[in-house]
Amino acid sequence: MKTFRILAVSLAGLAFAGLAHAAGGAKHPHAPEGGWPFEGVTGQYDKASVQRGYQVYKQVCASCHSMKLLSYRNLGEEGGPFYDPAYPNPNDNPFVKALAAENEIVSPVPNDVGEFDLRPATPADRFRSPFPNDAAARAANGGALPPDLSVITKARVGGASYIYSLLTGYPDFALYEDRITEENGETVYTTVIDMAKFEKLGEYMPHHGPAYLIQPTGQYYNPYMAGDTKPNYLGDPRHAPPGGFLAMGPQLTDGRVEYTDGTEATIDQMAIDVSQFLTWAGDPKLQARKEVGLATMVYLGILTILLWFSYKRIWRKVEH
Ligand code: HEC
Structure with missing residues (x-):
């Protein structure tokens, strides 16, 4: 009897887990179609994808986000995207040297007269940070601090799937409408999003009547960002869309980078690659x-x- 009860409870638990999974929708981060190659007992990174992900980070994200825990030589270490068995010591790897040298950094060591020169990075240097400190980073981003991405996949529930969902989750530009209204004699510009047309929301899409979401200035709606949309929703508050607002706008557009390996740079592809690169980094x-x-x-x-x-x-x- 007892065994039976335990069995029944476990089965019910499994069924619920299945439901929760099936209800993925827009609220819960989801992996790209086909899943992640590094999942499972034997899953490994797709090296070419991690290489492309570095390119996306370098050309898109690095202008705002640092990765302070990484050095260029890590790229050429065993298990890294640019590891070459001919150079067990990544400091000797000419490709890694070239990748590092593309970045001009402030030398951490003062010169003869005590000044800190700019110089091309070497494999031994840490990744170049876009801002000298957090205050400067905030000043350039409307007060918001772009988090360091070194271990971001460990710092967010959902890991790679969260980064992927966040980057691809923004509404299409066609859903944004600019509204100009007069308030107390002043012209007010607002951006609203037509949620009734936001098909990516799936089952969370409003079913009846117009449903607009007002985007606060300098903030962007994303269904995967933690937050509360009720105060900004011009519709039934009980059906306010999932997600919240963040100070980072949509970063990826088709062809945003030109992949050196010839892969077509769709939004989906870039999001997959950069998420896998960030997973490797962490x-x-x-x-x-x-x-x-x-x-x-x-x-x-x-x-x-x-x-x-x-x-x-x-x-x-x-x-016995
Ligand atoms: C123009 C500057 C800028 C660029 C470029 C940029 N971001 Fe951001 N990002 C920000 C800012 C600012 C925040 C903080 C937003 C907030 O807290 O409201 C942020 C936040 C994030 C977050 C954290 C979201 C959370 O859960 O808190 C992740 C992850 C992220 N960015 C990834 C990326 C990736 C990956 C790229 C490159 C494809 C990228 N960002 C490009 C400015 C930028």
Whole structure:
């Protein structure tokens, strides 16, 4: 009876988990179609995708977001996107050297007269930061601080899927409407979003009547951002859309970068690549860990079988 109850509860739990998964919709971050290659027991990074992701980070995100925990040499380390077995020491890897040298950094060491010169980065240098400090970063971004992206996939629920969903989740530009109104003799410019046309929201889409969302100045609506849209929703507050506002506008447009490997740079592709790059940055040893982990499990499995038989053999003549 007890076993039966335990079984029933576990089955019910599984069913609920399935439902929650199926209800993915716009609220919960979701992986791209086909999932992530690095998932599962044996999953590994798609090296070409991580390489392209670095290009997206460098050409799009790096103008606002730092990655202070990374050095250029990490790109050429084993498990890294530009690892070359011919150069076990990434500091010698000419490609990594060239990638580093594309960035001009303030030398961390003063020159003979005590000044800090600008110089091309070397593999030993940390990634170039776009701003000298947080205050300067805020000043350039309307008061909001673009978070450091070194371990962002570990810092947000949903990891890579969250980054992917966030980057691809913004409404299309066609849904934005500029409104000019007069308030107390002053002209007020606002941007509203026609939520009734926002098909990506899926089941959360409003079903009846016009439903507009007012976007605060300097803020952008995103269904995956944590927040509350009720105060800005011109519709039934009980059906306010999921998500919230953030100070980062949509960053990816088709063809935003020109991939050096010839891959077509669609919004989806760039989001996949940069999310995978950021996952690698936060978990660079995934490959080695999974390889060792699997070998350990197999070893322990064999050991268990051997121990079982030796136990049987040793206690064979003892009554118990
Ligand atoms: C023009 C500057 C700018 C660029 C370019 C930019 N961002 Fe942002 N980003 C911001 C700002 C500002 C915030 C903080 C928003 C806030 O807290 O309201 C932010 C926040 C984020 C967040 C955190 C969202 C959260 O959950 O808090 C992530 C993740 C992110 N950006 C990823 C990216 C990626 C990936 C790229 C490149 C494809 C990128 N950003 C390009 C300015 C930028």
